[in-house]
Ligand SMILES: [Mo]
């Protein structure tokens with residue numbers, strides 16, 4: 136792991152070391168994805184390779200002094216906020232574990248950039264990863280703090296991170312209160328990622344995990360929870376992470392007209408081979424293709440189709456993944472397909488597209504879903520390769 | 526309304542009269558859609574124009590003798606089934622009303638047929654309609670019959686219709702027990718449609734309304750409810766209403782490999798102008814376009830984009846519709862757009878595509894979602910018109 140010198144004037148000087156394998160999209164704040172092929176080497180992404188999407192410097196939190204603050208219900212005027220230590224969280228509530236895939240809203244943004252310039256980090260296809268998360272259910276903590284399904288004006292749950300900019304503004308986002316309170320939604324306050332303390336880059340010591348929902352609402356370094364009538368007023372909830380028509384540009388955009396992204400649409404990508412690779416068929420004349428597929432909202436991936444002829448004909452890939460309950464399919468599927476190499480091909484374009492349990496499909500092309508922030512990029516994935524001698 | 530002579534050897538001889546406006550796709554069983562333009566003349570589809578999709582003859586039910594049978598939980602061995610009269614349903618349970626759009630899985634099948642022949646009725650774009658439904662919540666009735674969220678082996682709720690074929694096999698379908706028991710899912714046993722007794726063609730005297738879910742599970746002429754470990758064994762649950770890859774044909778299809786369609790994907794269509802129409806711009810040189818947009822699973826339609834140049838540029842349509850709760854957006858939106866007529870156009874192709882609250886989008890083209898049963902046809906809708914003199 137890389138070493139660096141500390142510079143006390145640099146708010147990023149206390150950021151943790153990172154594995155050198157990452158493709159870095161931004162150093163300060165740190166935003167990086169692993170080489171795409173690593174994603175499908177194992178079903179669970181190792182912590183060292185999980186994509187990193189930070190908006191601000193990584194806060195340096197002493198776990199012994201850490202307290203999560205939960206504001207009291209508005210009706211209990213004067214009631215002090217509930218404060219919970221890490222030990223409180225680990226001992227006062229039942230532990231709950233889920234396997235969940237997180238995806239950045241900007242995953243595959245580079246393909247939108249190729250159509251027309253957008254604003255945002257130039258993510259490839261690896262701003263998505265899967266981990267086993269352990270913690271407590273947010274609903275248990277909210278109930279402990281006095282909230283019930285009938286609490287008046289409880290419409291949203293706002294999360295504030297302990298990461299902040301030089302003006303003191305911290306990262307923030309919200310989900311709906313109904314979503315948070317529904318047990319089957321498995322919303323967690325997680326203190327473990329793949330059996331370890333959550334690494335600093337991923338939100339140590341406590342991160343909200345809202346499975347099925349865009350990464351941006353999975354607030355890291357969670358400091359404070361506010362139940363409110365309105366959504367988070369943060370930049371990221373109000374004026375970022377929203378989708379627009381391709382016709383909307385920075386002169387005409389009105390962020391109040393689109394809903395904040397919450398659960399994400401069906402997605403898939405090819406991880407093997409990689410673009411530009413020279414592929415060589417095996418002794419049987421076959422080529423092995425691999426990738427991931429995932430959908431938001433707990434919808435399960437039910438099929439992945441692959442085409443080698445531009446979408447004229449399709450073959451169904453084999454899917455592997457943990458068995459998950461209907462409506463709680465939080466984790467991706469890895470897909471694989473062995474295909475006969477088309478004869479005499481010198482170049483080959485491989486396409487994939489996935490279908491989820493609501494029979495949502497991916498759109499054919501990028502341009503019609505292009506949007507000025509380059510989010511929600513989920514057209515069929517296309518990888519062009521050259522064919523070597525076998 | 527048309528008159529017909531009764532023929533006692535014809536199981537369809539007691540079918541009700543129907544409005545002559547319908548485009549009939551099959552007479553016995555009766556399957557028909559209204560002219561598409563009628564759909565967007567009002568937000569609520571009048572009963573006389575609501576699309577009709579019958580699988581079997583319409584049963585002739587005496588409401589005074591009607592009883593709904595609900596099998597007792599398996600654990601209560603020997604317990605008799607619960608039987609409820611219409612009066613029981615109307616007086617023993619709170620009434621609940623919702624506005625919900627129903628769509629046949631085969632809506633827009635004709636566009637798949639145009640790509641390659643499929644098996645099924647050749648529906649145009651009007652196998653979708655919206656009504657106000659009143660009845661009782663299925664969950665209230667299930668709880669009254671002794672079911673709780675902890676009832677063992679209660680995984681599915683099977684519905685049996687009182688319509689049957691000459692062998693006595695009745696129409697049947699199922700939804701998950703969890704879906705049925707969740708209050709917010711608003712699953713109804715409905716006895717009213719737009720303020721009237723449910724018409725015979727729509728399920729008199731009692732129809733299951735599962736908003737957000739394919740028409741095929743909204744069982745008409747409901748006779749019996751069975752809570753079970755497995756899905757309905759009916760033909761329509763097991764070997765019909767499922768999606769497949771375009772590569773699967775009738776020689777290779779294995780119906781066990783795909784899930785039964787439940788909630789439907791994002792959909793939209795143009796209702797004005799109609800295909801082949803000669804359009805004339807108004808005095809300001811504008812053309813008025815109109816259509817519907819809907820998504821399953823309670824997802825709200827958040828945007829409709831319209832293009833007059835094959836998808837190169839898009840304009841955002843104006844949406845109207847009843848305000849519905851987040852996650853409970855059961856009804857469609859009507860969209861409208863006034864566009865300047867492209868100059869010197871002699872022919873015009875109008876495209877529309879919609880986006881739902883999970884930012885699911887429609888696919889660009891039909892062929893890649895083609896499937897042997899012609900279901901789930903939701904590519905961008907295209908209408909070609911000619912331009913008249915203004
Ligand atoms: Mo993100």
Ligand SMILES: [Mo]
Nearest residue numbers: 629630740741
């Ligand atoms: Mo249907």
